[in-house]
Amino acid sequence: MTLATRTNGFARSMIRRAALAVAAIATLSAASVQLGAQEARLLAIQDDATRSMVRDFIEAARARGTPTEPLVSRALEGVAFRATAKRIEQAMVALEERIGRSRELLAPRATVDELAAAADALANGVPASAIRDLRKIAPYRQITVEIGVLTELVAKGVAPKKAAVMVRDLMARGATGTQLTELNAAVQQDVAFGVTPVAALELRGRGVMSLLSPSASVNAAIRP
Amino acid sequence: MGSLRGKLSHTLGVRREYVSEFDPTLPVRAKHGDEQAFIGIVEFYYPRCLRFARNMIGSEQDAEEAVQDTFVRVHDSFSRFDEDSRFDPWLFRILANRCRTLMARNRRRQSLIEYGEIPISASAEPEVGADWAEEVQVVLNSLPMEQREAFLLRHVEDLSYEDIAAMTGVGLSALRMRVKRACDTLRARLD
Amino acid sequence: MIEERDELVDRAARALSAMSPVKAGAVARVLMAVRASKVRPQPAWKRSVRWLEDASVSARAAGMLVAASLVVGFVLRGTVDVAGYSTQALSETPVALQTISDAGAESRGVPVAMVFELANAKSVAVVGDFNGWDPAATPMQRVGEDGPWSATLLAKPGRHTYAFLVDGSTLVADPLAAKATSPDFGGDASVMMVRTP
Numbered sequence: 001m002t003l004a005t006r007t008n009g010f011a012r013s014m015i016r017r018a019a020l021a022v023a024a025i026a027t028l029s030a031a032s033v034q035l036g037a038q039e040a041r042l043l044a045i046q047d048d049a050t051r052s053m054v055r056d057f058i059e060a061a062r063a064r065g066t067p068t069e070p071l072v073s074r075a076l077e078g079v080a081f082r083a084t085a086k087r088i089e090q091a092m093v094a095l096e097e098r099i100g101r102s103r104e105l106l107a108p109r110a111t112v113d114e115l116a117a118a119a120d121a122l123a124n125g126v127p128a129s130a131i132r133d134l135r136k137i138a139p140y141r142q143i144t145v146e147i148g149v150l151t152e153l154v155a156k157g158v159a160p161k162k163a164a165v166m167v168r169d170l171m172a173r174g175a176t177g178t179q180l181t182e183l184n185a186a187v188q189q190d191v192a193f194g195v196t197p198v199a200a201l202e203l204r205g206r207g208v209m210s211l212l213s214p215s216a217s218v219n220a221a222i223r224p
Numbered sequence: 225m226g227s228l229r230g231k232l233s234h235t236l237g238v239r240r241e242y243v244s245e246f247d248p249t250l251p252v253r254a255k256h257g258d259e260q261a262f263i264g265i266v267e268f269y270y271p272r273c274l275r276f277a278r279n280m281i282g283s284e285q286d287a288e289e290a291v292q293d294t295f296v297r298v299h300d301s302f303s304r305f306d307e308d309s310r311f312d313p314w315l316f317r318i319l320a321n322r323c324r325t326l327m328a329r330n331r332r333r334q335s336l337i338e339y340g341e342i343p344i345s346a347s348a349e350p351e352v353g354a355d356w357a358e359e360v361q362v363v364l365n366s367l368p369m370e371q372r373e374a375f376l377l378r379h380v381e382d383l384s385y386e387d388i389a390a391m392t393g394v395g396l397s398a399l400r401m402r403v404k405r406a407c408d409t410l411r412a413r414l415d
Numbered sequence: 416m417i418e419e420r421d422e423l424v425d426r427a428a429r430a431l432s433a434m435s436p437v438k439a440g441a442v443a444r445v446l447m448a449v450r451a452s453k454v455r456p457q458p459a460w461k462r463s464v465r466w467l468e469d470a471s472v473s474a475r476a477a478g479m480l481v482a483a484s485l486v487v488g489f490v491l492r493g494t495v496d497v498a499g500y501s502t503q504a505l506s507e508t509p510v511a512l513q514t515i516s517d518a519g520a521e522s523r524g525v526p527v528a529m530v531f532e533l534a535n536a537k538s539v540a541v542v543g544d545f546n547g548w549d550p551a552a553t554p555m556q557r558v559g560e561d562g563p564w565s566a567t568l569l570a571k572p573g574r575h576t577y578a579f580l581v582d583g584s585t586l587v588a589d590p591l592a593a594k595a596t597s598p599d600f601g602g603d604a605s606v607m608m609v610r611t612p
Contacts, residue, residue, distance in 0.1 A: 079548075087599075
């Protein structure tokens with residue numbers, strides 16, 4: 001028997017209390033939980049100087065109003081890649097700058113996930129104007145998936161402008177995130193078989209386009 | 225890969241032989257909506273539940289369905305889980321009920337589509353030289369459902385008679401009798 | 416009444432105690448079924464055409480799709496996904512079209528089952544955007560004595576880069592997934608796309 005099924009009542013009561021304590025933590029304010037969780041995660045950074053640098057940077061970023069979750073993530077990514085403290089700091093500086101830029105591009109409002117996705121898009125060479133266009137087309141819903149598809153297309157070698165135009169046009173005609181994800185998958189597969197990225201995008205993009213309403217106007221969709 | 229010399233490949237099927245220790249706070253956390261805790265419960269108990277369901281039902285596909293249904297019901301019924309009681313018997317009560325339901329459904333189907341055929345479990349004797357585990361399974365399948373269930377809960381899932389009685393609503397002496405008869409049959413057929 | 420458990424009954428019980436094979440992705444399928452059971456009718460204005468299309472996908476049919484996706488050994492609950500990747504997803508449970516105002520539903524994440532085989536490793540964890548590259552967040556468990564490593568995690572819809580952290584120090588890209596190069600650190604990682612539920 002792997003589980004202690006013979007646990008007596010007292011032990012069960014203790015377990016229950018411990019579990020309730022965990023559950024109670026979950027009900028605390030989101031901010032304090034996030035702070036505690038972030039601090040705990042920073043303990044994964046074994047080098048004291050690096051951890052101290054990261055902690056200081058995060059606190060300063062929080063004071064500047066930057067969402068800190070993506071920054072913590074980037075710092076830990078750097079640790080996983082065994083980057084130096086200097087490299088990690090540079091990455092956080094660059095990310096905070098891109099998050100600030102993303103916030104402008106995704107105005108008037110954006111979730112942290114969207115900001116992180118847009119920041120990664122910029123880092124991978126997606127044109128800033130493309131991100132702004134996507135937000136205009138879908139001002140009231142999350143576009144994390146759409147930004148992610150665009151990022152992946154560019155990261156895999158599709159010319160940024162062509163990728164941006166295709167994703168924008170498909171979205172404007174009502175393509176769902178699912179359809180765009182499938183488009184991306186098909187393009188990646190074609191590229192793996194030797195088709196050039198641009199040709200694959202044109203081919204697959206036309207296929208998705210044929211399934212969508214022809215009446216929607218791209219210009220109308222992205223008009224401010 | 226540097227110093228890592230291991231074989232690197234993905235597999236299609238997974239055989240889970242061992243599970244690490246169970247975090248006893250998981251059920252209460254899951255009850256309070258912690259989905260990661262629920263995942264932990266499923267990760268831990270899925271193999272055991274599948275073992276019980278397969279032993280009970282005999283069909284891999286039906287066993288998977290029973291286990292999946294069980295976890296859906298566990299999730300939906302967590303509000304009724306008494307935090308002061310142990311999780312195992314509660315889970316296995318739901319699982320045993322699902323298995324009974326599926327077996328009843330299968331019996332109805334069988335009576336419709338296999339009319340005239342002799343059910344394998346009713347008459348089969350263990351084949352000479354057959355794998356021991358298969359022999360045991362054949363004999364187990366021939367047991368009445370109540371005996372099979374009681375035997376598996378007691379001797380394979382290692383639940384106490386008190387737990388099984390609470391789960392099934394069957395009296396202790398009747399349960400002991402079911403297990404004894406199952407043991408007697410196994411002994412007579414396997415010896 | 417004395418229970419008559421002797422050596423033969425012990426042997427029989429041991430034979431029946433062997434764990435059943437668990438298919439990769441089984442836990443993710445369970446979670447998909449759980450979420451499917453949670454779906455309640457939404458006000459008409461919240462529905463989308465896609466919702467209606469997805470609603471026709473039963474949990475069982477979806478489970479079969481997941482099983483089909485296992486040809487690449489890596490499963491993700493959601494929609495059928497990314498043929499060129501090792502990540503595969505399957506049709507999500509029918510839920511209302513996500514909006515920023517109800518992003519909370521989307522923020523739960525989509526269950527992803529991961530399988531990774533590496534002999535000789537003492538420990539493996541999945542690290543990636545979905546868990547903030549936290550090495551303690553998603554430890555993988557060894558399946559069997561020398562089987563693959565397995566874990567189920569929750570990933571929000573979108574593009575995620577990730578890798579396997581072996582023995583707490585060595586980062587290994589998923590050998591069957593699309594490659595991703597970290598723009599900031601230059602290292603090799605993998606990428607997966609998770610669909611909007």
